[in-house]
Amino acid sequence: MTSKTTFFDDLEARGLIYEATEGARELFAESRSITGYIGFDPTARSLHVGSLLPILALARLQRAGHRPIALVGGGTGMIGDPSGKTRERQLLTREQVEENVEGIRAQLARFLDFEGEFAARLLDNHDWLGSLGVIEFLRDVGKHFTINYMLAKESVARRLQDGGGLSVTEFSYMLLQAYDFLVLSDRHDCVLQLGGSDQWGNITAGIELIRRARGRAAYGIVLPLVTTASGVKFGKTEAGTVWLDSELTSPYRFYQFWLNTDDRDAEHYLKAFTFLPLDEIAGIMEDHARNPAARGAQRRLATEVTRLVHGDDGLARAERVTAVLFGGRPVRDLSAAELLDVFADVPSTEMARARLEGEGLSAVELLADTGVAASKGEARRLILGGGVYLNGERVTDPDQRVRTEDAIEGKVLVLRKGKKSNHVVRLVA
């Protein structure tokens, strides 16, 4: 027991420890610095908010005076982790994986410090898995595991029970991940693996391998699954997955995602997704309880996380757009230039001005054309349901004509669907 708050204590106080292997807590009680890693699957070009928890865990590790390793699964990505998946996965091509690895690598780099005493490392397991021979693998890794052990893993057992089928390829995944841990242990003196709760089986397999093959101890900590009070899957909005890449999810939408957090989740998210000290969070929550309508907790959450992921510039942009869209100022009071600047982060389309000349387009055609509605039928239904606004005013007639005169300064139309979904149409020659 030390008086200093350790990495482990901090995680625990924030509700971020779902399960930990024996000895994990004590590992941090000593004052020495350790090395820990987390693996990231290159299933997409970008990481999404779901990965934020592990990323921040690595950053916390570093801030607590330890050395983090972010491992990108360029090798394991070729196989596909069955954990938490109900059916066999589609294999990615080598090119896809490489492309994804590059994207993820760049993102991870933003959260970690690669300089100094506790410099972070960014590795790709393809470096060792790519050249690993089957014979070598079976002798060095396979020998240490029994089928019984592997079948007992929850991820495997569940798949078999649900009748989802499990190929040898996916079945073997845990061995590869175990091998990763062994390699990192050998080469970088890595003693800890962190991960999502679905990684428990893979992590313990690694610890097992290190113990059997090297006689060394290693530890694992898994983070809880992020849940939402309303039961919706975390990280999804009507617009789909919330990515960390600003090309895929604009800072504005990213900010909005956090701003729309359920009251019941706010405190938990502040603890999990920001570095704010716990006593400060307690203060924020007190204010929030006094005046929930101000949504102070959500604002702070959105501010902190957006800054973390998109920097001060991204945050400033997000706040500017938010102020305009939800600040109560009529859209038509803005100049076209202001609108275009402010709406840079809002989805937009270009349209030839000529199409709005003369008779123009009907509201329905405009909505379908710009993609605000998936079809004319949907556009019609939306309008009849009262969910469509043109330049801030509700459209009531599906056949209402929209002409150049309706555009602000003859250049810009602002379409809104529902309360939160905005779309800008730029008129071009």
Added chain:
RNA sequence: GGUGGGGUACCGAAGCGGCUAAACGGGGCAGACUGUAAAUCUGCUGGCCUCCGGCCUACGUAGGUUCGAAUCCUACCCCCACCA
């Protein structure tokens, strides 16, 4: 390779010759109420049109039987279980 079960809309799941663009549940979208929240209630949820009406595509794929098929027949593809 054998035997049995199965492939229906975003997902789950009914239907098993016409009344089916397809019950029901979930999800999603919109509206009301609000705090850009939750809960609740309401509407919508294949496409197109000249939209209180009409047309076109759809129930694994391709053919066939029938006035008429998601529903019957044939072949093929895929999935699952058990056996070999």
